[in-house]
Every structure is written in structure tokens, then in C-alpha cells.
Amino acid sequence: MAAPRYPFLFIIATVLAFRFTAVAAEPSTVTLASQSQPASDPTPSVSSVENEVWPSIKLKGSVWRMKSGMVFLKTPVGLLTLSSKTGLRDVKGSYDVTFWINGTSAVVDIRKKSDASLIHRYVSGDLRYAGPDKRAVALWTPEGEKTFSVEAYAEKLNEKAETRPITVEVDEAGTITGFHDLHYDVQINHPPQYSSDLHMKLAGTIAKLKSGFVFLKTPIGIVTVSAKTGVRNAKVGHTLTLWAHDTNLVIDLQQNGAAAPSTRFLTGRLTYASPDRQAVTLWAPEGEQTFPTERGRAALATIKEGTPITVEINDRGMVLDIRKAG
Template identity: 45%
Template sequence: MVILLCPVHAEELPPPVETPALQAVEPPAAIDPQVPVDPFIKLQGSVWRTKAGIVFLKTPVGLLTLTSKTALKDLKASQEVRFWLHDRHSIVEIRKRSDGSLVHRYLSGPMTSGTDVPRTLRWWGPDGDQTVHVGTQEARLTDYREGDLLTIEVDETNTMSGVHDLQFDLQVSQAPEANADVSLLLSGTVSKLKSNFIFVRTPIGLVMLNSKIGVPHVKVGQPLTLQINHEQVTVTVPPTAKPAPRRGAALIH
């Protein structure tokens, strides 16, 4: 018997394969902590056009229109407008663009009496609930009851200086640019479709959306939620439930 002994050759190990560096995955943008309720809006705009009782503001997401018979008469192109909406409360601030000083501040919402200090009202604010002093305007409130919708003007000390009417209308026609100071959470039901525009019935009224911001195919009657956080736009439409087949249904040929 012949046994062949083969020499053992030591093979060189291949050079170590370079492991590509793991790319850092950016976490999803955090939801703005100032978006606690639906509806919520935080916008900033500049004057585009004005006419009697109406001001058209250009914002990062589209046109915001303010309407009033008693206010907004001295709004200038050199001023900027800051707008907040929180549930049934809204705030419109008009400030000088040059130094940020306050020109007008309007608070709208259900009238709520202060509980700790007499002759005060309690109002929502971006930094929490705030106390508004009635001052010399108590007689202007005699026609209002607790919970009635009311628009008042206050000064820098949060003291009332007048009672007004103020309405707004919002069109969302574009996605905001990167790092835009915009927060929005708004839900409603699709009420009308026209060309590239979708009209959504919401708790704050009819809001017009441009489908180019990323709205999926929708039908009239479908619920829809729009959320904007800086430059991120998310449109959520719940899936349509398919009707369950009837038991015992037979195919008809």
C-alpha cells in the first residue's frame, strides 16, 4: 500500500476587507412641542395686498387672509404679522419688522373669566394661559356671556384696549422652505374637488389645499389630516374600508 503524503502549502490570508463606515441615519424630525391639539396653526406673514377691511398675507405655505370691519386699518408693508391658532383660540400680532416692537395684538376665542383676580379674563397664549386685565373696557363686555366668542385688542401689558371683529381664511398652496417657522395640524373632511385644489371642511371653516403639496388621491367625504412641521409636509388619508362580502352570495354567470 502506497500512501501519498502531499505537502501542506500555507496559503496567504486575503487582505482584510475594509468595512464601509456606517452612515449616520438622521432621526426623523421631532414634532414641534407647540402642536398639542388639532387644530393648531403657527404662521408668520408679510403684507401682499390690502383693500377695505381685508388684508392678504404671504406666508411660507400660501395666502392667509384677515378680514375685519373695525381693525387692520393701519397695517403697513413695513410690518409683519404673526398668527397662532389653538383649538378655538387665535392670536394675531402685528409688529414692526425693523425692531420687532408691538403695534397691535388681537386675541380671539371664547370669553373666560379669570378666577383669581377680579375684572380679568383668561386666555390661551403660545407660552401658556395668560391673564388679560379688562381695564376701562368693562362696559364693552356687557353684551357677552361666559363662553361667547369674542375678539379683543390688548397692549403690551395685556390690558384690553378694544373689542373688534376678526375673521381669517387660509390657503395651503405650497410646501414651506427648509427651516421655515411653521407648525400646523389640521383635520377635516373633503367637501369639494376642483382642478388641482381640494377643499376640506375643518373646525375652523373651509380650507383650500393644493394637491401638489403631496395630497394623495381622495374622494369627497373622505377624512384627511394635514401636518406641517417646518419644511416637512404630511397628508394622512385613512384607508377606505372595503365592504365585506355577503354570506351565501352566489356568483351569477
């Protein structure tokens, strides 16, 4: 397995990530009137505004287990592991952790569940000075780009070339309290299991297939995607793009050299579009979309509303299959 370009962002995710190629697309609502009648805009293209940042993740977890230098957290999509040789020594089960990825930047917030007071904040990104005097560095945070004074660490930073990744710990006031190594292991074994402010946008190229997992080469390392996410018929060399939002998951599969994805898999809670149950409604990156149930009537007859389902459509927007998720 090849090491990622950014060692502080070493992620093995059991369901996401992909080498992203930006494709501009107008957000639209795809409505299929019947199985044999595709939507007016049928192609499930990669939804991306040119100014959007890829990859992008917001994932919150609760502490499940701890040992020296390692914290294991349960999240809506699987297990998140944080590890460090120099930090993470005092994390407790009464803490919540929020994890962000924004391009080549990352932030980890560790806070008390009781009052949301900050215990640790780790900020990672490429070393960029805020000015020619090199007294401060500019790093991305969920609140926007911020500058942090590094005058007390000038000697330490002299050893690092600009654009190389750094990880700093900062307090509530934004003062750097130390430099650390920090690594991540994200396992996404299934679609989101409960409602949260989960957000993910990832893209990559399939490098290997093994034992029900897809291994993708992404800007943040090799990431594994479980077949339980709904993806089928993936092949080495295909591009895989994934979005997650709240309890929803969408995966686009694109063949080598193709101008648009050949298959889209949409997973979310079963919600009928009308009382006659002739169509279901699911979230998509372009907006809410509706799909006819003709192809999935037998499966849907045994599935209760609110249960996660997967709708598979082709490059013309035609429904290929509707099935229970997982």
C-alpha cells in the first residue's frame, strides 16, 4: 500500500474516497415518471461547483476505547481511529470528537460532552507563512482560514520547508501550544446509521478489489470502500466518487475514459413520493430526486418506510434495481 503524500492525513476508510477530477454540473432534480421513461436530465453526473474543495469531510464520533497514543471512536459510518506519538494521552469516554478534512487540511476537535468545552484542537495543513517576516502561519479551520503566531517556534519551523505538512495544537484563544504528529484511520463500513451533521465528498481511482472491499487511490491515501455501501460491478481503473449527507450516501462509478458515470447508487431512508407508492424520493448531491418503484415492487413490499434502501440507476437515469441497503 503506497504511503499518502500527506503523512498527517493517512486514512484507511472503509467506504470512501476518490481521486477527484472536477466536473461542473448544474444542480437538478431527476424525476423518473416510469421505468421505461428516463428523466429529462438523465445523466447522473459528478456534482461539483468549480470552487468546491475536494476531498471534504465532517465526521463526529464518541469515544469507544482508548490506549496510549490511540483513541477509537464510533461514528455514524464506522470506526474512526486517531493515533499520535506525542498527543492523545488524556482522552476520556466523556468526550466527543469532531473530525474535518478540507483538501490537504485537517482539524480534530476534542470537547467535553457536558459543556462542549475544548480539551484539544489539532490543526493540520501545508506550512504557509502569513507574511514575509514568517511570524505567523496561515491554516484552514472550520471557521475559516486563520493565522497563528509561530514566533516562539521559529527555530523548529526553520527545519521545515514551506508547503510541507505540519500539525499544531491550539487553545481556545488560537495560541499554538505545541507541535504533534497525528494520524487517522477512518472505517466506513456501511451507509450512515443515524442522523447527524455528517458530510463527505471524496473521489479516487480503484486500485484493487479484494474480499468485498474496493481499494481506492485518493489524495489522502489508499481508502477502502465496503460492498455494504451498495456499490456493485466495480473494476480496477474505474473512478469512484462518493457523497454522504446526514443519513444518505451516493456513489458514482465511472469507467476508464468515460465522460460521465455509468452507474449511480443512491442509499437513504425509504420515503414514498406519494400515497400510491409509485415512486420513492432520495437525497442526491444535485437535490432531492424521485424514482419509480416498478423495478423494486417485490423488494419494497417487505421493507418498512424509514428503512435504508439502495436505488441503482444507469447513465440514462433508468432504475436498474431497488433493494434493501447493506
